[in-house]
Each structure stands twice: as C-alpha cells, then as structure tokens.
Amino acid sequence: MRTAFFKVGQTKIELLEGTSEDSAISKFIAGNGGRGGIQHIAFAMEDGVANALAEAEEKGCRLIDKAPRKGAEGLNIAFLHPKSTCGALIELCEDPNK
Numbered sequence: 001m002r003t004a005f006f007k008v009g010q011t012k013i014e015l016l017e018g019t020s021e022d023s024a025i026s027k028f029i030a031g032n033g034g035r036g037g038i039q040h041i042a043f044a045m046e047d048g049v050a051n052a053l054a055e056a057e058e059k060g061c062r063l064i065d066k067a068p069r070k071g072a073e074g075l076n077i078a079f080l081h082p083k084s085t086c087g088a089l090i091e092l093c094e095d096p097n098k
Helices: 024-031 049-058
Strands: 002-008 011-017 041-044 076-080 090-094
Touching: 049 076, 049 090
Parallel strands: 041 090
Antiparallel strands: 002 011, 076 090
C-alpha cells in the first residue's frame, strides 16, 4: 500500500491507497461501494503499546495483535478487534524513540 501523512496541530491524518485488488485497503474500499471511508482510528500511547494491550485484554477486549509490531514511520503498533470496539478497528501506536 501507499501512504501519505498530514499533520494538523497534534493530529496526524494518514491516507492509505491499496496497490493491489486483494490488499486489505482495496477490499475495505470495495466493501464500502468504492466510497472509501474511515478504515481505522489510531491512538498514540504514552505508557506503551504493550501496557495498553495488556489492559485491553484484561478488560475483555479481543486483540488482533498480542504484542506490538513495527508499523509505518517506524512506530510500534498493535490493533484491537472491531468486534470489541463497536465496529471500529483501533490502532494503538507509540514512537520507540520517545
């Protein structure tokens, strides 16, 4: 996929473009009638993604990632399953250099 980032104050918007028809992003857009939309919402973690994952799991949240992994811009990321978050895919992220 291709990405573009736009920062407005403390908010960062990431645009995603699928580069093949079978990519997750392309399937999401196709599933929304080609209109696109919000694929996920990301939150920056100050206390670390691993701690946030442990707390979410402890509270009964279904996890996609059991441990942080590398994402765009070198961030540590992990996802919470939409079935546990009212249908929204939630990304937790942290800058390992801060």
